[in-house]
Amino acid sequence: MGRKKSSAASGLAALFILSVVSVALFTVYVKEGDCTQEQDCGPLHTVQLGAAEVLQPARSVFATLFEPLQRANESVQGAFDNSEEKRLERKLQESQALGAQASRLERENARLRELLKGQRSTYEYGPLAQVVAPVGDQFTQRIVLNVGTEDGVEPNRPVVIGENTLVGRTTEVSKHTAQVMLITDRMFAAGVRIIPPAEFDPASGELSPAVTAENVSYGQGLLETNVEGYFGVDLVSLKARAEEGDFVVTSGRAGDKELLFPPGLYVGKVEAVSSQDIEQFKKIVVDPAMNPQDLEEVRVIVDWAGWEG
Amino acid sequence: MEQASVIRAAIVIALAALLDAVVVPYLTFGFFSPRLTLIAVVFAVAPLRDLQAVLLGFFGGILLDALGSDLFGVGALGGLLAAMLASRASAVRRRGSERILLAQVIGLAVAGYDLLGYSARWLAGLGVPQLGEYAVGGMLPDAVINALLAFLIGGWLLNVVNINPPTAGKSNYSI
Numbered sequence: 001m002g003r004k005k006s007s008a009a010s011g012l013a014a015l016f017i018l019s020v021v022s023v024a025l026f027t028v029y030v031k032e033g034d035c036t037q038e039q040d041c042g043p044l045h046t047v048q049l050g051a052a053e054v055l056q057p058a059r060s061v062f063a064t065l066f067e068p069l070q071r072a073n074e075s076v077q078g079a080f081d082n083s084e085e086k087r088l089e090r091k092l093q094e095s096q097a098l099g100a101q102a103s104r105l106e107r108e109n110a111r112l113r114e115l116l117k118g119q120r121s122t123y124e125y126g127p128l129a130q131v132v133a134p135v136g137d138q139f140t141q142r143i144v145l146n147v148g149t150e151d152g153v154e155p156n157r158p159v160v161i162g163e164n165t166l167v168g169r170t171t172e173v174s175k176h177t178a179q180v181m182l183i184t185d186r187m188f189a190a191g192v193r194i195i196p197p198a199e200f201d202p203a204s205g206e207l208s209p210a211v212t213a214e215n216v217s218y219g220q221g222l223l224e225t226n227v228e229g230y231f232g233v234d235l236v237s238l239k240a241r242a243e244e245g246d247f248v249v250t251s252g253r254a255g256d257k258e259l260l261f262p263p264g265l266y267v268g269k270v271e272a273v274s275s276q277d278i279e280q281f282k283k284i285v286v287d288p289a290m291n292p293q294d295l296e297e298v299r300v301i302v303d304w305a306g307w308e309g
Numbered sequence: 310m311e312q313a314s315v316i317r318a319a320i321v322i323a324l325a326a327l328l329d330a331v332v333v334p335y336l337t338f339g340f341f342s343p344r345l346t347l348i349a350v351v352f353a354v355a356p357l358r359d360l361q362a363v364l365l366g367f368f369g370g371i372l373l374d375a376l377g378s379d380l381f382g383v384g385a386l387g388g389l390l391a392a393m394l395a396s397r398a399s400a401v402r403r404r405g406s407e408r409i410l411l412a413q414v415i416g417l418a419v420a421g422y423d424l425l426g427y428s429a430r431w432l433a434g435l436g437v438p439q440l441g442e443y444a445v446g447g448m449l450p451d452a453v454i455n456a457l458l459a460f461l462i463g464g465w466l467l468n469v470v471n472i473n474p475p476t477a478g479k480s481n482y483s484i
Contacts, residue, residue, distance in 0.1 A: 010359070011358070011359025011363050012359070014360055014363045015363045015389060018363060018364075018389055019389055021367075021385070022385035023382060024382075025381050025382035025385060026380060026381060026383065026429060027382075028381075029382060030380070030432075030433045048374075048376075051330070052378065055330060055331060059331055062332055062335065066335045133331075133334060134334040134335065134337075135377070137337070137342065137377075137379050137426065138341070138451075139436070140379075185436075186435070186437070186438075187436050227439070229438060229442070
């Protein structure tokens, strides 16, 4: 009996001490360097980076194992959602029509690329990176790539699919892995401009003058997941132009702050626009061009013209 | 009479933390994700003494923090909370009703852990949804589904942690 009481007392004491230790660890973690700069990586972040490095092979294995499951999950969702099926059928018909046009354009594109060789490379890409695994919890949307500092990847670099479709940005980077915060993560934010379809071609990768020109009436704002939970552009003036179907691209501008993203990275399409007189800004919902489930190979933009980082 | 093995409990918790870091990200749907470490902590420490329970809860939480990429310290607090609740529940449990009781403890521990995570993110200045929305659409289903999951695998976990001592001996010491 006495032993039981002493165990309960020592248990309570240990609970109190370890709770204080846990709160102290939390405080240190929040205050210490978060590895976004090379020499500013605190011990607790270093521990997590080390663990990510060690777990990478296991994560790769599970990524392969879970691929059929994820596909099955998508199929099941599709089977229950008739509207999705109809939308896909429509898309298929459109795709078939576009297929013929694409092959003609491909030939023309190849010819034009030859002509422009050496003049278009505004971005410098890192090596092609495989998406190893998703990480994080219910509040975050992050992935891990199999490239790291040894491949020239650093924190706070844009990650794209294709040439210019923005996926997110790198956060914590170790020797062989890089964590990427996806654009749909609640902490992600980027300065964007809303461009009419006639002014921008997301497939070409060309930097349209409409993206960089000053004094235009196109909507500009902050791309983020709003407090209300929708992915959209905030702080767009009521007077600015923004319509359904417009393209959302990074503006490369952040006031007087250092540029975090180059201009012209394609984010997605405007899905809905609404504005009320009592509000100061438009409410703009964006349909992102990337789907986190489909990410397999991406590239990190390691440098670009105008970057002074 | 069965005894609990501290070493087995520690191994079960460590394996659960490893699975939490590697597999669980694939099983996260919206605000729900299986809290394998918390489930392991509750079932593994329930038969142990208070001090052992608290230490193992902290061990599991720290492992969860170190192997994951979330805010450090939240897992440790969650592990402590789960261990404390399991330890208190074990004082009132009756033979045969362990699973159902500990599944309820899991529900409480998961809700507490979710609230801790939410508060920590808010304190750290990170993005969080509105509390009401999160409580109804996130914490509640997360707690209920994890409790159900715990009920399903709890019997097996209890069997793994408990060992049968030699019948001749009456030692109270656990390995």
